[in-house]
Amino acid sequence: MIGLAFMATWLPAAASRQAEGVDGPFQGLYVAAAFAVAFAAGLALAYVMLFRRRDESARGAPAGRPHPLYLGLWTLLAAGLAVYALVAGFPGFLDQTVPPYGAYPVGVTARNDGFDFTYPGGHVADTLHVAVGKPVQLTMTSEDVIHGLSVPAMRVHQAILPGRQATAWFEATLADTFDLRSNIHGGEGAALRTALVSHQPADFDEWLRRVSDIFTGRTLAEAGELLYNREGCKACHTTDGTRLVGPSFKDVYGFEFPTRDGKTVLVDDAYIKESILTPNVSVVAGYEPVMTPYEGKLGDKEIEAITAWLKTLSSKGGAAEEAEPEAEGDPAAGDGQEDK
C-alpha cells in the first residue's frame, strides 16, 4: 500500500503526449499486480501460520481437488490481468509504432563518443532541440556498435543498431531540458549522454535560424570547409592531391588548366563561381562533365566562402585573408542563406 502511494513518483514527470500510453497501463498494472502478489504471498504466509503443525503426529487433510469456483475465479483474474496488459498497452504501442504524418524529421547518428542530430536544414548539433507541440520523428543509425536513445521523460526508449535504421517519435508538451542518453551498454568509454531541449515553437525557430547560419562564429574559409563536407563535394574532390571523379582541390586556385575544348583557364574567383553553378560550361581536360550544377543551391556568400577555403588549399592562394568571424547571431547573415 505504501508502494502504491510512492509509485506515482517512480516514473519521471511526463513531458510528452505519448507518455499517457505508457503511464496508463503502468499504473493500472501496478495496482493489479501489487494486489495479486500481496494476495498470493499473504495467503501463503497466512496458511503457514494458520495450519501450523500443532501435534507432531498430525497429518494434513486428505487430498482434495481444486475448488471449481475458486479456481475459475482465480484463473479468470489472471487471464484478466494479461488481457488488461495487452489491451491497455495497445493504443500506446500503435502510437509508438506509427509516427504522425508530417512530423518534423531529425536524423540521429550514434557513435561511441556521442550523438549527432541533423536538422532538415543540414545543421548538425550534439544536443537534440525540439519545439513543444510539434511531433518530432527521429531516424537513427549507429556508426559502430549497438547504442540506444532514451529520454525517460518522453517515454522514448529505442535501440540503434549499426547497419539498420531505427525510428522513434515523440511530441514534447513541456519546455524544459531533459536527460537524453543511450540505455544500451556500448562498451567501455562509450559516452552517449546529452540533453534534450524543448523550446516554445517561436524560440525553437529562433534557435534553429541562429545555429543554421554557418557563418556565425566561423571564418569564411571555415564555413567553406563546412560546405565542402556538407554539400557532397567531398564525394568527388579530395584536398590532398588524389584524383577522384573530379580534380583534387589541392593547388587549384590561382593555377591554369587546359579545358576539353583546348582553351586554358585561370582559376580565379569568377571561374570558381562558374564551375560551381554551371560546371559543364568549361570542363577541365581529362574529366567527364558529370558534376552536378549547384545553380540555385548555393548562394553568393557560400561560393565566396568556398573560394576563400580553396585559397587556403593552394600555394598560389595568396595571403588568404582571414576574415574575422562574424558577429554571433547577426540576423542579416542568415537571410537568404537557408540551406537546400
Added chain:
Amino acid sequence: MSDRTANSPLGGYLSAAVPGGWFATRDHKRIGLMFAAWTTGALLLGLMFGILPMVRSLGGMEDDAGGVLRALTYQRLILVFMFLAPAIPAVLGHFLLPLQLGARNLALPVFSLWSLRLYAAGLVLALASVLAGGVSFGWTMPTPLSLTGDGVFWLLAAGLACSGFSWFLVGVNIIVTVHHHRAPGLGFFRMPLLSWSLYLGAYLLVMSGLILAIIVLYLAGARGTGRGLFGPDADPLLWLNYFWFATRPVVFFALVPAAGVVFDVVAGIGRKAVTGYRMVVGSMIALLALSVVTWGVHLSGYGQAPHLTFVFSVLSLLGAVPVALIAYSLLATLHRGAIACSAPTTFTVAFVLHAGIAAVMGLFLASPALGAYLNTTMFATAQIDYVMWGGVLGAFLAGLHFWWPKMTGRPVNHPVGRFGAFLYLIGVNLAFFPQVIQGVGGAPVDVGALEPGPTGLTEIAALGWLFLVSGLIVAIGNLVGSLWVKEAAGDNPWGACTLEWTTASPPPVDNFAVRPAGGDPYGT
C-alpha cells in the same frame, strides 16, 4: 534398514568405499553433492561480482568504470549460465531423481560424471578469463561490440560452451532415466512433481545447452577471424535473436523445477497430497512450450518488426494462466496441511513472494507499449534478479534444507535455518526492489549500477546485499555445521510419502535394499 547409531561416521553412500572414490565416481548421490559444492562456488563468485558495483557506488572503491563493467558482465554470465540454469537439475536432480523413481542410479552414469567435469571446467575457464583480463561488453555479448575490445574472450567462450554441453548431458541423462528407470508401478502420472519438472525442464536444458554452446563458439570464431555468421558484416539482430532464443527459456526451465521442488517440499512439510497434480503438470508443459516461442519480448525496441513484437507480447502474456494455475495448486496444497514450522517453510514463503513478483514483472515487460519502455531499463535487470536470487535460489535453499537429512543423514537446525531464511527474504527485497524503482525511472539495463542512483536507494540496496549475504552465510553455515551433529536424522523425518523417504538416510550406495514399488506419489 538404516544405521541409526549416533556418533557413527556419516554412513551410507557417504562413507562406503565405492569405485572411483569421489572424483571419478559415477554414483549420482556423490555427483549431486559435488555439484552442490561447485554451484555454491558459482553463487559465491556471483555474489562477489554483484557486490563490487555496490561498493563502488557507495564510494568505497577507486572509481574504475571498466572494472565495474567487467564485474557486471561476469556476475550475470556466471549466475545465469552456471547457477540459475543448472543448479536445481544438477544438484537436486542428480541426487533425488533416481531416489524418487526408485532407481539405483541415473541411466547414464558416464554422463553424470562428465556433466560434472564439464561444469567444473566451465567455471574454472570463466574464472581464468577474468584473471586473464575479463571482457566488459555485457552478459548478452551483443555483436559487433563483442567482436572488438579488450579481454580474453575465447577462454570465456570455452567456459560457456563447457557449461552448455554440461546442461546437455544433464538433460539427456534425466530424460533417459525417467523413461527407463521408473520403479515398477510408477507410471508417468505417479511421479512426484519434482521428477516431473526435472523431466520437462530437461528437454529445454538439452536444447538451450547445445544452442548456447554452439553460438558462443561461433561468436569466439567471429571475434578471432573477423568473419562468420556473427562477423562484423552480420546484422546485429541475428546474434540477439540467437542469444535470446537460447536464453529466454532459461528463466522458465529454472523456475519450473524450482516450482517442482517447492511442491514436493510443501507436500512434505504439510503432510498432504498436492491439489491439482495433473493441472500442475499441464501448466508446466504449457509454460515451457511458451518459453520457446517468446524470445522476441527481449527485442521490442530493437528494430524488430512491430507485428512480431505484438505476437511475442500475446504469446508471453498467455503464460499468466499456467502461472496462476500453479500458484493456485500451491496455495491449495498449503491449505489445511499440517505444516511443520521449519526452515523449508520460510524459504517456501519467500519463493512464493519472489516468484510472484518476477511473474507480474513479466506482465509489465510483455505489455506492448510498456515493454518497449521498460525493456532497456533496470526493470529488466531487476526481473532477472528476482528470478535468480529470489525464485530459483529460494526454492533451491528450500529443497536443500528439506532433503538435507536425506543427503547427509544429519538433522537441520530449523530455528537457525529459519533465521537465515528470514534474513535472505529481507535481503532479496531490499537489494532488488530499488532496482525496480530505478528502472521505472529510466536507469539503463544491465549497467544501471554505474549510474548514481537516486538518493537513498543505493544505500537501501547495499543494506539489502548485507542481509542477503548474512542470510546465505547463516543458512549454508547451518547446513554444513549439521555434519558435526552427532545425531541421526532418521529415514523419514518429515513423514513424507515420496520414494526417497523409504530408504535409509543417507541412502546406501545402491539406494534401496529392495526395489520399491511405485504408488500414488503423495500417498493418498
